[in-house]
Amino acid sequence: VLAGNYDILSIQIYFALVNSSGSRVGTELRVTSNSYTSDRPDIDWAGDHWGVVWADTRGNGAFDVYYSRIGASGSKETGDVRITTSTSNSYATSLAWNGTHHTFANRTETGFQCL
Numbered sequence: 001v002l003a004g005n006y007d008i009l010s011i012q013i014y015f016a017l018v019n020s021s022g023s024r025v026g027t028e029l030r031v032t033s034n035s036y037t038s039d040r041p042d043i044d045w046a047g048d049h050w051g052v053v054w055a056d057t058r059g060n061g062a063f064d065v066y067y068s069r070i071g072a073s074g075s076k077e078t079g080d081v082r083i084t085t086s087t088s089n090s091y092a093t094s095l096a097w098n099g100t101h102h103t104f105a106n107r108t109e110t111g112f113q114c115l
Contacts, residue, residue, distance in 0.1 A: 011037045013054050017074045026074055034058050038066075044095040044102060048072055051102040053083070055091040063089040065106050 016028040031052055032038035038056040040063075050070040055063040065083040070076055083104065084090040093106045 010035055011039050013038050013041045013052070015043075015050070015052065015070055015074065029070065029074055029076060031068055031070070031076065032056065032066075032080070039063075040091050040093055042093050042095045042104075044097050046097040046102065049077065051095050051097065053093040053095045053102075053104050053106075055089075055093055055106070059085065060087065062087055063091045065090050065093050065104065067095075067102070067104070 012033070013031040014028045015031050017025040019025050031041075032054065034056065036056050036058040038054050041052060041054040044051045049072060051067065052070060053065055053067050055065055057063055059082060064085060067078075067081045067083055068076060069078040084106065090106050093104060095102055095104045097103075
């Protein structure tokens with residue numbers, strides 16, 4: 001489960017594991033920890049880990065797409081990996097596992113991008 005925390009200063013992304021009845025297992029994980037807006041997340045299961053992408057404004061004030069890997073137990077396994085570097089906004093992220101790696105698509109102010 002992904003959720004956003006909307007406070008006055010920033011929006012952050014959280015992750016929590018849930019069981020088949022919908023009850024949370026363990027504690028929630030704060031995926032993003034920065035003073036900038038982190039928004040529009042997507043998540044995908046890869047068989048042994050979760051991939052999470054989102055857009056945030058920490059790079060240059062425009063939205064860029066970031067990725068992080070979360071283990072099956074719910075712990076963050078990587079730092080935030082910046083995927084896009086643009087002077088225009090990249091947002092509306094979507095993530096999919098293709099059997100060997102995560103692929104993502106996002107919308108920019110000038111069109112669409114797939115990696």
